[in-house]
Amino acid sequence: MSSQPANGFTVPSWHSGKRLLQVAAVGLVIVLLGLLTWRLLSNDRANGLAAAVAAGREPSAPEFDLARLGGSGSVSLAALRGKAVLVDFWASWCLPCKHEAGLLEAAWHRWQTRGVVFIGIDAQDFRSDARAFVAAHGITYPNLHDGSGAVASSYGVTGFPETWFVSRAGRLVAHVDGPISPAQIEVGLLLAQRA
Amino acid sequence: MRAALLAWVVSLVLASPALASASHPTLGQLEHEVMCPTCHTLLELSHAPIADRMRAFIRTRIAAGDTDSEIKARLVAEFGEGVLAAPPARGFGLLAWLLPILGCLGIGVGLAFAARRWMLTGRTAVRLAVAARTAEPIECELERALELELSRFDS
Numbered sequence: 001m002s003s004q005p006a007n008g009f010t011v012p013s014w015h016s017g018k019r020l021l022q023v024a025a026v027g028l029v030i031v032l033l034g035l036l037t038w039r040l041l042s043n044d045r046a047n048g049l050a051a052a053v054a055a056g057r058e059p060s061a062p063e064f065d066l067a068r069l070g071g072s073g074s075v076s077l078a079a080l081r082g083k084a085v086l087v088d089f090w091a092s093w094c095l096p097c098k099h100e101a102g103l104l105e106a107a108w109h110r111w112q113t114r115g116v117v118f119i120g121i122d123a124q125d126f127r128s129d130a131r132a133f134v135a136a137h138g139i140t141y142p143n144l145h146d147g148s149g150a151v152a153s154s155y156g157v158t159g160f161p162e163t164w165f166v167s168r169a170g171r172l173v174a175h176v177d178g179p180i181s182p183a184q185i186e187v188g189l190l191l192a193q194r195a
Numbered sequence: 196m197r198a199a200l201l202a203w204v205v206s207l208v209l210a211s212p213a214l215a216s217a218s219h220p221t222l223g224q225l226e227h228e229v230m231c232p233t234c235h236t237l238l239e240l241s242h243a244p245i246a247d248r249m250r251a252f253i254r255t256r257i258a259a260g261d262t263d264s265e266i267k268a269r270l271v272a273e274f275g276e277g278v279l280a281a282p283p284a285r286g287f288g289l290l291a292w293l294l295p296i297l298g299c300l301g302i303g304v305g306l307a308f309a310a311r312r313w314m315l316t317g318r319t320a321v322r323l324a325v326a327a328r329t330a331e332p333i334e335c336e337l338e339r340a341l342e343l344e345l346s347r348f349d350s
Contacts, residue, residue, distance in 0.1 A: 021301075091245070093244035093245050093248055094244070124232040124233050124245055124274065125245065125273075126248065126252065126273055127273060129248065147232075147272075147273045147274045147275055148232070148274055148275030148276075148277055148278075149232055149233070149274075150275070
């Protein structure tokens with residue numbers, strides 16, 4: 001098989017096949033590089049949230065829509081717009097989470113009538129363990145399951161517990177890495193209500 | 196022959212996961228195929244609290260008589276598909292399965308082309324060599340025949 005170009009020379013068709021393979025290989029490399037860049041940029045954004053909040057900026061809170069731990073249905077952050085939200089990332093196997101569970105529940109009792117929502121997100125955990133944890137600590141605010149840890153990753157969570165405060169406009173206004181104190185809860189929620 | 200060999204390789208590739216999924220695995224086998232969700236390493240390499248909990252879960256399910264695929268399905272339901280060391284053979288994960296096969300095929304096609312070119316080059320060289328060797332005797336014979344014809348014509 002051969003083709004006859006305008007200059008009169010006969011060019012075997014495997015030359016065009018070779019060119020096609022070269023183009024395909026370059027295209028594949030470009031696609032893989034694009035995916036790598038996208039992945040690095042996503043990680044950068046998540047990791048940069050804590051730094052942005054510490055610098056006084058108020059980045060928008062990553063959206064989530066997760067199934068409830070204790071029952072049917074799901075809760076999305078978008079549905080809570082207009083309310084100050086405390087988002088606590090925890091896991092049943094995390095020892096400091098046990099220590100702060102009672103503290104958060106007590107704060108929830110103080111704040112639930114003041115236009116504030118507490119959301120617990122159980123990440124990278126067995127549902128049965130998490131339900132047992134909620135029951136053992138008498139937690140009454142809504143808890144959601146993030147088994148893969150995708151939502152935790154989108155917030156740049158690197159360990160448990162970690163708490164974020166979301167303003168009524170859906171922006172991150174405060175962040176606590178590690179076990180939270182009663183004073184940090186008060187300050188965070190006041191900031192979230194004011195913003 | 197080539198088609199039969201290809202069919203045999205494809206059937207081996209497809210049959211091995213199917214056979215494994217119906218088997219009753221050991222903890223050691225699954226530790227090679229399951230990831231720790233917090234440290235993103237194989238379960239066998241992790242000493243994180245969730246990894247210990249996952250090992251306990253797997254032991255319980257093995258004792259309950261679950262198959263390899265049933266245990267993996269339970270883990271995926273809890274932690275998502277990222278808990279499996281091997282990517283799923285669908286969607287974007289399919290690329291990870293297809294690219295090595297396509298790569299091997301590409302290398303095979305490349306080698307076939309190269310071999311064909313080498314053979315063609317070799318044949319041409321042989322032909323030229325043969326032509327070079329036989330060219331002289333043929334010319335001599337022709338010269339002799341021509342001289343013979345000319346002498347007959349002259350006489």
